[in-house]
Amino acid sequence: MNVKYNNEDKLLVLELTEEIDHHSTEKIRRRADYEIQRHMPRKTIFDFSGVTFMDSAGIGMVIGRYKIVSMLGGKVSMVNVKPSIRKVFEMSGILKIIPIEDCA
Amino acid sequence: MDNVTENEMTLEFLSKSNNEAFARVAVAAFVSQLDPTIEELADIKTAVSEAVTNCIIHGYEDTQGIIKIKCKIFAGSVHIEISDNGKGIKDIEAAKTPLFTTKPNLERSGMGFTIMESFMDDMNVESIVGVGTKVTMKKLIKCNDELCSSIGE
Numbered sequence: 001m002n003v004k005y006n007n008e009d010k011l012l013v014l015e016l017t018e019e020i021d022h023h024s025t026e027k028i029r030r031r032a033d034y035e036i037q038r039h040m041p042r043k044t045i046f047d048f049s050g051v052t053f054m055d056s057a058g059i060g061m062v063i064g065r066y067k068i069v070s071m072l073g074g075k076v077s078m079v080n081v082k083p084s085i086r087k088v089f090e091m092s093g094i095l096k097i098i099p100i101e102d103c104a
Numbered sequence: 105m106d107n108v109t110e111n112e113m114t115l116e117f118l119s120k121s122n123n124e125a126f127a128r129v130a131v132a133a134f135v136s137q138l139d140p141t142i143e144e145l146a147d148i149k150t151a152v153s154e155a156v157t158n159c160i161i162h163g164y165e166d167t168q169g170i171i172k173i174k175c176k177i178f179a180g181s182v183h184i185e186i187s188d189n190g191k192g193i194k195d196i197e198a199a200k201t202p203l204f205t206t207k208p209n210l211e212r213s214g215m216g217f218t219i220m221e222s223f224m225d226d227m228n229v230e231s232i233v234g235v236g237t238k239v240t241m242k243k244l245i246k247c248n249d250e251l252c253s254s255i256g257e
């Protein structure tokens with residue numbers, strides 16, 4: 001995962017770079033939570049451009065971060081989500097609270 | 105076509121989380137001989153990943169055991185059977201309900217069975233508490249090579 005933070009906009013971009021499953025979410029979660037608590041961003045964006053696979057573990061991972069970010073008063077969105085991954089998110093209904101935006 | 109394509113393979117591996125990627129990639133490679141679309145292949149990989157992950161986190165929990173995958177190809181469709189000898193499911197109907205999870209603390213969303221059901225053409229769960237769980241899934245691979253599409257027209 002690559003992390004970019006813009007202090008002026010209080011914008012945290014988490015660039016996911018691996019396949020997202022139960023195995024990989026553990027590491028993603030730890031790093032994401034560290035960055036969120038460190039920066040207290042106003043907005044957090046998950047950039048999926050480097051993600052070629054995701055199963056339901058990704059839904060739980062994104063919702064988990066959403067809970068922390070919103071508790072700190074921030075917003076969460078996602079960008080560059082491939083069709084096969086969007087399909088997994090669509091099943092869960094979370095796109096109503098965590099939208100996919102057009103571009104980064 | 106001169107003969108019906110039939111094939112079969114079996115995989116057995118330890119219930120370690122780093123085998124999740126191995127399992128879905130192995131099944132996808134096997135299914136590739138049916139010439140599936142990218143979307144069909146993605147659906148199969150996701151469904152396999154869901155079933156295998158369930159064996160690891162629910163079936164075997166903190167213990168380690170063997171996960172078995174049987175994969176058959178015939179009549180243009182793929183049949184996948186994924187089983188464990190873990191703790192089993194008490195109420196299968198409840199388990200299949202969207203958002204139902206016994207592990208919300210692990211950030212599970214309860215969408216695994218719902219995804220398997222909708223990404224595959226058919227899904228069936230058999231389970232005995234204390235004995236294990238077997239998920240059977242089927243998907244028809246639409247014929248998309250040139251020969252088939254010309255016959256189809």
Ligand SMILES: Nc1ncnc2c1ncn2[C@@H]1O[C@H](COP(=O)(O)OP(=O)(O)OP(=O)(O)O)[C@@H](O)[C@H]1O
Pocket residue numbers: 056057060154158159160162163164188190191192193199200204205206207211212213214215216217218237
């Ligand atoms: N192989 C299994 N052995 C024992 N219990 C299982 C097994 N597979 C599923 N279950 C039970 O069925 C429930 C629903 O499974 P499902 O895959 O739909 O959701 P989940 O695994 O809890 O969450 P998600 O898959 O969205 O991360 C699980 O919470 C678990 O209680």
Ligand SMILES: [Mg+2]
Pocket residue numbers: 056154157158215216217
């Ligand atoms: Mg599951």
